[in-house]
Amino acid sequence: METQGLLNLAYLIAAVTFMVGMKMLGSPKTARKGNLIAAFGMGLAILATIFLHDKEVSTLVYTLIFAAIAFGTAIGWYIAVKVEMTKMPELVSFFNGMGGATAALIGLLEYQHYTDSSYKIAMIVAGLLIGSISFSGSMIAWAKLNGTMRKPLRLPSYNVINIVILLATLALAVFIIINRPDSPVYLYALFALALLYGVMFVVPIGGADMPVVISLLNSFTGLAAAFGGFLYDNMAMLTGGVLVGSAGTILTIAMTKAMNRSLSNVIFGAFGDTGGSGEGKTSGGTVKSINPSDAAILLNYANNVVIVPGYGLAVAQAQHAIHELEELLESKGVNVKYAIHPVAGRMPGHMNVLLAEANVDYDKLVDMDDINPQFKNTDVVLVVGANDVVNPAAKNDPSSPIYGMPILNVDEAKNVIVLKRSMKPGYAGIENELFYNPKTSMLFGDAKDSITKIINEVKNM
């Protein structure tokens, strides 16, 4: 009785830390502390689970549990500390997949202990199904962001195939719940089908939509954990799981809104269809290129400069260089700001994290809605490796796949300098007429390299 009470108390504290932690994560001042509080609650819940029970447990099992935790901690910590900040989105996806796999394995192991209760079996089947989809889907998302799997792969009429697989998976799940066969073979088949569906679900989705997919799979894993909570009557799993499931769903919707798309559009739509409609529209104009010293002159004699960072900045690891340029220009009396599009980079907030790493002042980062009216008074916009988020086709071209997405109105500024590797289109795979605008000059080359050159030129002025 006493151990049970202590265990419940520990779970209660854990549930509260999850809520408080999540709340504190919502404000820049308290975010770090919030994360630590939630981590503390998690540690408490884990220790309580291991020690607070009346069961006879062999030393072998205890040893295995501690070995597994030690092993997982060492690897998890190592990966989390070692991986570069630019690789963060895929890292979140990877860890999310691990959680999904855990939920799936729990289902596989517990099935035969509960075949007498259709309610418990329903919870096991649901957890296994969602966990498996989350696992294989996250692994594909990870591979895509990692560059291992670049192109969206589309079988002909993949939507039909996917729906057939999904229906077959659901039918099998219902069959298992109703009949509760003693043999676990059906469950293994369900496991395989769900893994397959997770792969098929993510494979056709373009790289630009990966943040949305990761956020969605994140809330899936939360749901899978919640089903585990129902299975064990475990309040910590239930509260933590539902909390993430619900918050993750809202976050997913917020992201799709920022891109002016709907969730079904992301999942079933044909975004990132290279060779889609937007092409061929812009072939008329000419592209003006600029060298670093002319770019330096423009920047040096400007009053207001806005920097638009994109994924290219992350790839080139140019965050420190751009910060140096910003400080240099500021010291010369130029007013410099950063315009942050909500979906710049591969994840919302990706650019903020990246620039914060380079010690850029938090106040210099301006959200899209606040910066857009200011472009009219901006002398030079420096676009560093961003593309789709400054593409005027989103405003002007109803046939464009990104039509309707809110963008940064950089074409209202007096001059635009675009740092870019080549004329290749961005992740959405569509041409950008901004590059053909007479106000625009292109500075081709590696972003970090180009910025360093500009810095040297400005220094000599």
Added chain:
Amino acid sequence: MEAFLQFINDNIEMIYIVVLMIFVGIELISHVPAVLHTPLMSGANAIHGVVIIGAILVMLHMDPENYAGLAIGFIAVVLGTLNVVGGFVVTDRMLEMFKTRK
């Protein structure tokens, strides 16, 4: 129908928790600046690592003679730990950068 009502009866407290938690989750996220979306997603990612508790319970219930089961349970605990530890450490690393310079 009867089974469904039985289910509601047997689990009424948990169902209340689910409903309330859904609202808490929505409320917590709704007013967050876009800047913090990535750390928040990463933090939420760490919190669903709570699924590791299930993996530990599996191990505690397991027949010590069932070596295949123990092996899979072991893997489940390792993966769950990866989710928890990796999730929290990565979130902390992201947030470390948000320190305000004075």
